[in-house]
Amino acid sequence: MVVAAPKADRRVTICEAVFELLAEVGYDRMSMDAVAARARASKATIYRGWPNKPELVMAAVEHRYGGSAEPPDTGSLRGDLVAHLSTVCAVADGIDGAVFTGLLTAATHNAELSAVMRRCVYETKHVMYETMIKRAVARGELPEGSTPELLHEVLHALVMSRRLWRAGPFDEAFVKRTVDGVLLPVLRQGC
């Protein structure tokens, strides 16, 4: 008997069911059976595609976060940073932030899941930071040779830390203070 892998549209339905359940009950209480029921798929289909829960969750994380996007293009470095950080804050403050915080739990015991999360939430986003920096260099706002590594690392760490420790709201004041007090000084050092 030839066993086919789940087709693309089934994959999408299943990944979305996984994400819904992660949001509703969290990683520990999510079962493969519940995913099958939510996606109206047979258990055989689920297990054929993903042998266990970590694999299934990794697929759902890739599906939802694995891509990149065009960064904002406001005409100034500061404008781009404010717009981008505002978007990141909205994501961290919403259901995605809650799911991700929950998954960190599982990831501390699972290096592979941790690596997938890091790739999806960090590495695939790096090209956006590169684009913002290139545009700022082209406009003469930053010197030739400026790189996005520190910007990306600091922005990511500050947002994640605030979310994880419930250290304060993701409001305009946070965005402004982070952009003007941290990100721009880090980028403009030596200017």
Add this chain to the structure above:
Amino acid sequence: MVVAAPKADRRVTICEAVFELLAEVGYDRMSMDAVAARARASKATIYRGWPNKPELVMAAVEHRYGGSAEPPDTGSLRGDLVAHLSTVCAVADGIDGAVFTGLLTAATHNAELSAVMRRCVYETKHVMYETMIKRAVARGELPEGSTPELLHEVLHALVMSRRLWRAGPFDEAFVKRTVDGVLLPVLRQGC
């Protein structure tokens, strides 16, 4: 019958037993019974002092991390930052970092534990940052009115993020890059 609270030296023994078990088996698998056995205390003594596991863990976290310390005093702002960050990295890289990462799991479901962790690992340390900044102002390295808030927030976030995502080693290169590329530019903006 008058029931006395555990005496101070019993408290220390019990808190240290809790921390050892957190390091060995993690929060989820640590039982009140195991703590009693490790501390050679009766279960009645444990339950008399702390009605449940979160309370007991919070006491242990307070015991081990609740205090502050004198910051390094090397004679320069950069020297102080390098010395302090090196110490923080050594802690994050060792057993305390592992225990703390494990406790974050429990803290995502327990706002009170989260608040205790934040107080012990962040708020009680703030005075060290104040002292470092005051000394730098007195030496004329920073302008009057300089404050430690951003320094503390950024340093804490960068170390925690690196630990949690296993993003790289806590080596001299990380310390140097963080101090020269992020912390000093943040502190010296407007200088």
